[in-house]
Amino acid sequence: MGCAKRTGALDDGTVKVLKAQRGRQAADKPAVGQEWKGTSDHVFTTGWGEPIHPDTVSSLVATTIRRHNDPKTGPKPKEPLPHARLHDLRHVHATTLLLAGVPVHVVAARLGHADPSITLRVYAHVxxxxxxxxxDVFAKAVNGQ
Known part of the structure; x- marks a missing residue:
C-alpha cells in the first residue's frame, strides 16, 4: 500500500488489545484455508488476510460514531460524539500528549515529523x-501554594 513504517512505544493495555486481535486473526486463518492471503505484517486485515485499505478504516470511524450516537437498542448517549475523521484521532493524540507536558520532540517523533518545528507550527495553539x-504553575510555586 505504500504506507510509511514507523515504530513507537505502546502502553500495556494497547499491547493487550493488539495481541487479542492477533489471536482472533490467527483463528480466522485456518477457517479460510488456502484462500488466506495474509502475511504477519498486519494486525487488522480483511477476512481473507489482506491489509485493510485506509479508506475502509476511515469509514469505520464514521460508522462507529453514528452507531454510538444513534444505537439500535437502548438509550441515546447524553453527550453524542462529534463527527470525526480517522486523521482527527492523530490530532487528539498529539494534543493530549502536548497538554500533558510531553516534550515537543517526543510528540514529533511519534507523529513521524522529520523536524519538531513542524509539530511546533501545527500545534502552536496547544x-x-x-x-x-x-x-500558573510557576506563580503558585513562587507564592508558596
Missing part, C-alpha cells in the same frame, strides 16, 4: 495553552 498553564 503549546500556547500549555505555556499559560506553566505560568
Amino acid at each position: 503549546i500556547r495553552a500549555a505555556e499559560t498553564s506553566a505560568a
Whole structure:
C-alpha cells in the first residue's frame, strides 16, 4: 500500500488489545484455508488476510460514531460524539500528549515529523495553552501554594 513504517512505544493495555486481535486473526486463518492471503505484517486485515485499505478504516470511524450516537437498542448517549475523521484521532493524540507536558520532540517523533518545528507550527495553539498553564504553575510555586 505504500504506507510509511514507523515504530513507537505502546502502553500495556494497547499491547493487550493488539495481541487479542492477533489471536482472533490467527483463528480466522485456518477457517479460510488456502484462500488466506495474509502475511504477519498486519494486525487488522480483511477476512481473507489482506491489509485493510485506509479508506475502509476511515469509514469505520464514521460508522462507529453514528452507531454510538444513534444505537439500535437502548438509550441515546447524553453527550453524542462529534463527527470525526480517522486523521482527527492523530490530532487528539498529539494534543493530549502536548497538554500533558510531553516534550515537543517526543510528540514529533511519534507523529513521524522529520523536524519538531513542524509539530511546533501545527500545534502552536496547544503549546500556547500549555505555556499559560506553566505560568500558573510557576506563580503558585513562587507564592508558596
